[in-house]
Amino acid sequence: MTDRPEDRTPSAVRPYVITRGRSDTGGEPLAWETLVMATDAAFPPSLQPEHHKILTHCQGLLSVAEVAAHLGQPPSVVQVLLSDLVAWGLIVIRPPIPPAEHTDVTMLRKVLHGLESRL
Amino acid sequence: MASKAVSDDPDRASGQPGPHTGRTRDTPGPGTQPGKYVSAGVVGAAKILVVGPLGVGKTTLIGTVSEIKPLSTEAMMTQAGAGVDTVLTPGKTTTTVALDFGRITIDGALVLYLFGTPGQQRFLPAWRDLAKGSLGALALVDTRDLAASFDALGNLEDLGLPFAVAVNVFPGSPQYTEHELRAALDLLPDTPLVACDARNLRSSVQVLIALLGHLIDTAPPEAHGLVPPPAPAPASAPAVAPAPAPAGSTATESL
Numbered sequence: 001m002t003d004r005p006e007d008r009t010p011s012a013v014r015p016y017v018i019t020r021g022r023s024d025t026g027g028e029p030l031a032w033e034t035l036v037m038a039t040d041a042a043f044p045p046s047l048q049p050e051h052h053k054i055l056t057h058c059q060g061l062l063s064v065a066e067v068a069a070h071l072g073q074p075p076s077v078v079q080v081l082l083s084d085l086v087a088w089g090l091i092v093i094r095p096p097i098p099p100a101e102h103t104d105v106t107m108l109r110k111v112l113h114g115l116e117s118r119l
Numbered sequence: 120m121a122s123k124a125v126s127d128d129p130d131r132a133s134g135q136p137g138p139h140t141g142r143t144r145d146t147p148g149p150g151t152q153p154g155k156y157v158s159a160g161v162v163g164a165a166k167i168l169v170v171g172p173l174g175v176g177k178t179t180l181i182g183t184v185s186e187i188k189p190l191s192t193e194a195m196m197t198q199a200g201a202g203v204d205t206v207l208t209p210g211k212t213t214t215t216v217a218l219d220f221g222r223i224t225i226d227g228a229l230v231l232y233l234f235g236t237p238g239q240q241r242f243l244p245a246w247r248d249l250a251k252g253s254l255g256a257l258a259l260v261d262t263r264d265l266a267a268s269f270d271a272l273g274n275l276e277d278l279g280l281p282f283a284v285a286v287n288v289f290p291g292s293p294q295y296t297e298h299e300l301r302a303a304l305d306l307l308p309d310t311p312l313v314a315c316d317a318r319n320l321r322s323s324v325q326v327l328i329a330l331l332g333h334l335i336d337t338a339p340p341e342a343h344g345l346v347p348p349p350a351p352a353p354a355s356a357p358a359v360a361p362a363p364a365p366a367g368s369t370a371t372e373s374l
Contacts, residue, residue, distance in 0.1 A: 112331040115331060
């Protein structure tokens with residue numbers, strides 16, 4: 001994910017038109033399961049319609065993947081738009097459980113018990 | 120059914136549009152359906168991949184256990200089909216792959232996403248990003264076409280992602296013994312292999328439980344001993360290392 005070719009032409013990928021050709025989030029892209037939510041900040045009037053749509057969908061916590069599905073846009077596009085919104089202070093994120101904790105047995109047991117309670 | 124998590128959880132953020140969200144005119148779906156949002160108390164998310172060939176029941180299983188209607192999104196793949204897919208436009212190597220996913224809120228504090236991922240080798244690039252940060256994977260197998268699952272299993276092994284195998288039993292599927300299946304799929308002895316009915320909640324949750332059990336069993340030993348290390352020993356403590364046990368006396372249960 002970090003070594004995207006920078007020479008890709010925007011015109012090759014139509015959805016990237018709405019990111020103005022950007023396929024790079026300027027940092028590590030948000031993982032699909034990262035939770036995002038709109039802040040209380042007022043929307044600046046100059047927002048692009050796609051940014052605006054994201055904010056209207058994010059009145060509660062949603063994952064990046066869900067935002068993409070609700071918007072009907074590929075996650076890779078939504079990741080770019082969300083990064084903009086994070087940078088502007090219009091979206092806050094709750095990052096996924098860090099990989100270092102994936103083998104944390106306490107966390108895994110919690111998931112296990114949560115699943116068992118659904119039986 | 121104990122799992123009513125979806126509909127009327129008071130904790131859940133209400134779908135009420137905020138003061139400045141009057142414009143939902145061109146939102147593709149209903150923007151305010153109940154249960155759309157993750158419970159406000161959730162502090163983090165984890166994910167599990169559900170992998171397997173087309174038609175093996177990935178979306179069925181995800182829909183069975185998910186608290187939301189499974190959603191679909193199209194991941195873009197670049198350079199993916201090289202040498203495999205026929206690319207009509209030379210130089211254009213972007214294609215999309217549909218991924219269905221669902222979610223399960225655990226304990227009100229953690230949300231688990233299940234991403235259905237097509238198994239074919241040519242989708243491996245799309246997997247890499249998804250696999251990154253996954254707890255593990257569930258590989259679905261249809262005994263009517265075991266070979267169709269080989270790619271998915273191979274991809275999991277390549278990625279080093281721990282997994283459990285679930286045989287989605289279709290009516291009239293050939294019956295094999297566990298031994299035969301393990302041999303055919305070339306599974307490691309400790310890889311869980313369970314039968315399931317992806318349409319059945321209990322059965323589908325059971326296979327996820329088998330996967331979690333496997334993840335716990337294979338967690339590195341130090342992860343089990345996550346008890347805090349001995350409290351800061353008094354500065355005068357002469358030795359930090361535990362006294363070496365006399366050889367032989369503590370020989371761990373050898374098999």
